[in-house]
Amino acid sequence: MDRKLKVLISGTGFAGQGHADAFRAVGVKVVGIVGRTASVVSKVATKMAIPYSGTDWQRALKDCQPDIVSIATPGGAHYETIKQAIEFGCHVFSDKPLTDTGKSALELYKLAQKKNVKTAYASSFRYMPHIMHAKQLVASGIIGEPTEVECISHFNLERDIPFGWSHRKEDGGGRLNNNFTHMISIATSVIGENILSIMGEVRDDLGKAPIVEGVHNFKTRREFIPEDLNDPSLKWGESNVEWSYTVMAQVESPIATKPVSVLFKHGGLNPRFNEDHIVFYGTKGAIYIKGHYGMGPLYIWDESKTWKELPLPQDIVDDQPKVDGDTERNWQYLTREFVKDIKGEKVAYYQSFKEGSLYQQLIDLIRKNDSWTDVSHLQ
Structure with a gap:
């Protein structure tokens, strides 16, 4: 062509x-x-x-x-x-x-x-450099057979972000649609693409949000939060989607004899006390990546019985598009x-x-x- x-x-x-x-x-x-x-x-x-x-x-x-x-x-x-x-x-x-x-x-x-x-x-957050590094490491057998994955994140989103598509199920809103889709993709990219079973629970702990005109760009919606939330003339929209979820899955791995257990725990409105993280556990070690989407750095736990930071391989660095923003x-x-x-x-x-x-x-x-x-x- x-x-x-x-x-x-x-x-x-x-x-x-x-x-x-x-x-x-x-x-x-x-x-x-x-x-x-x-x-x-x-x-x-x-x-x-x-x-x-x-x-x-x-x-x-x-x-x-x-x-x-x-x-x-x-x-x-x-x-x-x-x-x-x-x-x-x-x-x-x-x-x-x-x-x-x-x-x-x-x-x-x-x-x-x-x-x-x-x-x-x-x-597409499966293409984060440290996630791709983890995929290489797991495939190499450095942690043995993968046994468990843990994905923990707390976003502390402002409760008064103006009402819009993200609050409505029928518009494609909710944390499952807009966070879990990335997280399950990350986990399967490293462990294996075949999802065997799943269960979970969701919770709408927001309830409502102010209705404000003029919001167009998703990235700038915080700028439209009303100064006076007690204004009697302010109108409110009702949320009908989840803002927190807990999901457990079993994923097949080509290098594991048993299904790999995966935990996804996300609190959209909850503050974080420590780092959001993704961890891949195996029979011989573990890989820990800081950040909710695997921003890094990446650490390995192996036969040395200590955590040590690993730099990104040059081939992964060279293969990344040269543009700002994950x-x-x-x-x-x-x-x-x-x-x-x-x-x-x-x-x-x-x-x-x-x-x-x-x-x-x-x-x-x-x-x-x-x-x-x-x-x-x-x-």
Whole structure:
């Protein structure tokens, strides 16, 4: 494929602009961008020198004739946009969550298979350098057979962030959609991609949030928190999603004789006392990575019976896109692999709508909160 590939972007906020930058960085021509509000999408298109902008997705598909579409809106707005793009014959790069339900996500996965288009699913923090280092170390057998993974994080999010998509299940909100998708991807990237079983519980410990006009960019929403939360004229929206979760999973590892136990504990509104972390335990040692998404540094516990910090291997450093920001760098890493695949080049495994569909079905199961056993009658 010699001609330059073209991509059409859906979404004008932080993710939409980030996706556009990522595709440009890997040599794809950004031919258009679509958003909900004409004035906003026009402003973004001008700022980013994108030649086409509009609010009608189907018309944009016809006008721009893209090879790829990039979906960077909240998850609740994905279904129709992705379905139309697949029907149009486009390859699809989608941010997480794939949709707001397992059923609709599975439908899109099957449709993409039927139409023979390639898909990429951006639960992309598996490309954090220290996570990739951990994958190398585990595969080398340095910790023996992996036995257990522990993922602990506390975000201390402001309770009064303005009400929006992140508060609504139907819009793709919730911590499972926007944190767990990355965490399960990280764990499976290191241990093995086959998830055997899962259980969990969720909790909405927020309740409500103030309704404020003018919030557009997810990254700047904190700037819109009202100064007077006791203002009687202030309106409030009710949250219907989880802000904390505890999930346990069993994952198959090609180098372990038994399923690996994985614990995911996330408190979106809870303050942290110590470092968020990810730990991979094995029969001969352990790997500890500081940071909720494995930002690092990475430490190893081996036969020396002490923790020691390990530097990143040079091959991992050299393979990382040269861009600021973990999120932006991970997007670019995945777009690079996705575009190579579209061009027919050999690439390593990357996540597609197969995982996007699976993760949405897992989230539906977890949200049922039906894993409890009533013991109140026991003596």
